[in-house]
Amino acid sequence: MPKNSGETVRRYLLSLNALDSGFSIGRDEQYLYIPIIRQLTDEELAIGGAKLTECETEPVQKKASLEDILGFQPSYETIGSIAIIDALDMNAKQIAEALLTLKHVKTVLGAATPVTGEYRTRELVVLAGELNTETIYIENGCRYKLDLSQVYFSPRLSTERMRVAAQVKDREKVFDMFAGVGPFSILIAKRSPDSHVIASDKNPVAIKYLKENARLNRLSNVEVLEGDAHEVAKTVENADRILMNLPHSAHEFLGSALRSLRDRGTIHFYAIAPDDDPFSATIGMLRAAALENGFDIQVANTHIVRSYSPHRYNTCIDFSAWRL
Numbered sequence: 001m002p003k004n005s006g007e008t009v010r011r012y013l014l015s016l017n018a019l020d021s022g023f024s025i026g027r028d029e030q031y032l033y034i035p036i037i038r039q040l041t042d043e044e045l046a047i048g049g050a051k052l053t054e055c056e057t058e059p060v061q062k063k064a065s066l067e068d069i070l071g072f073q074p075s076y077e078t079i080g081s082i083a084i085i086d087a088l089d090m091n092a093k094q095i096a097e098a099l100l101t102l103k104h105v106k107t108v109l110g111a112a113t114p115v116t117g118e119y120r121t122r123e124l125v126v127l128a129g130e131l132n133t134e135t136i137y138i139e140n141g142c143r144y145k146l147d148l149s150q151v152y153f154s155p156r157l158s159t160e161r162m163r164v165a166a167q168v169k170d171r172e173k174v175f176d177m178f179a180g181v182g183p184f185s186i187l188i189a190k191r192s193p194d195s196h197v198i199a200s201d202k203n204p205v206a207i208k209y210l211k212e213n214a215r216l217n218r219l220s221n222v223e224v225l226e227g228d229a230h231e232v233a234k235t236v237e238n239a240d241r242i243l244m245n246l247p248h249s250a251h252e253f254l255g256s257a258l259r260s261l262r263d264r265g266t267i268h269f270y271a272i273a274p275d276d277d278p279f280s281a282t283i284g285m286l287r288a289a290a291l292e293n294g295f296d297i298q299v300a301n302t303h304i305v306r307s308y309s310p311h312r313y314n315t316c317i318d319f320s321a322w323r324l
């Protein structure tokens with residue numbers, strides 16, 4: 001067809017399911033040559049001055065998928081420009097090279113250990129690409145800079161962070177006891193500009209990024225405190241809401257948390273629990289610990305955040321507590 005009716009004809013052929021997208025469109029001074037996959041009737045051809053002819057065009061180069069390259073779909077997660085895979089996977093090197101073909105991936109890291117230790121970090125080795133473990137990650141409209149080898153971070157908690165942030169009301173004082181690089185605190189502070197968020201962590205590297213992330217997101221309502229949560233809690237009073245996102249040992253900090261709470265407030269308590277009875281033991285423990293500290297509690301919501309290991313869940317219990 002003449003060049004000026006090319007787009008009309010292309011759309012028309014598409015609507016007839018006659019366009020052959022496996023070949024590129026040919027062109028010369030006057031005409032475009034659009035490949036088709038079947039014979040067209042005279043009636044179908046009577047549009048835009050198109051005629052049938054024969055010519056050669058190039059096949060379209062389709063970008064190979066990871067499955068095309070590897071022969072299987074690898075398991076990986078990406079955080080900003082970094083992809084992470086299991087360093088112990090027998091195909092780790094091949095998977096890493098294949099992941100570098102993804103446009104946004106600049107580095108592939110292998111996790112050599114699970115998340116471990118007080119700071120909840122894992123040992124990471126560079127398998128392919130740039131020698132770098134720092135990246136910028138965007139989640140729920142907030143930007144986070146972080147070094148994956150030195151701080152905890154999991155993109156799998158993004159829905160959970162939004163669930164909690166959506167409950168924060170105007171002018172609340174929020175205490176995020178185990179804030180990491182700030183993904184709960186920053187989101188809450190951004191969504192509720194009238195709130196005052198106190199974000200603390202024991203890991204000095206997490207604190208460095210937390211401060212930087214408050215700046216990156218132009219927030220002036222985040223107060224960053226470095227130190228052990230027991231010590232920091234002594235300096236925090238009258239919090240309306242406390243986040244306790246240290247699932248393996250949050251129970252050890254309940255007394256400190258309750259002392260920082262207003263006479264009536266809300267706590268989001270994270271735990272690891274068996275999948276056959278994920279809540280009752282934790283709720284029993286919470287009630288007993290609250291009574292010991294002069295509080296009663298009412299559970300507002302129980303919730304499975306994600307599966308943690310074959311028979312264990314990462315859970316969250318939201319409860320209100322009031323001084324007796």
Ligand SMILES: C[S@@+](CC[C@H](N)C(=O)[O-])C[C@H]1O[C@@H](n2cnc3c(N)ncnc32)[C@H](O)[C@@H]1O
Binds near residue numbers: 152153181200
């Ligand atoms: C599971 S991570 C959660 C981080 C953050 N809330 C998030 O969602 O990414 C727990 C955090 O608690 C911090 N932490 C561990 N023990 C602590 C303690 N005794 N006092 C204060 N922070 C502690 C770790 O450094 C880590 O950043």
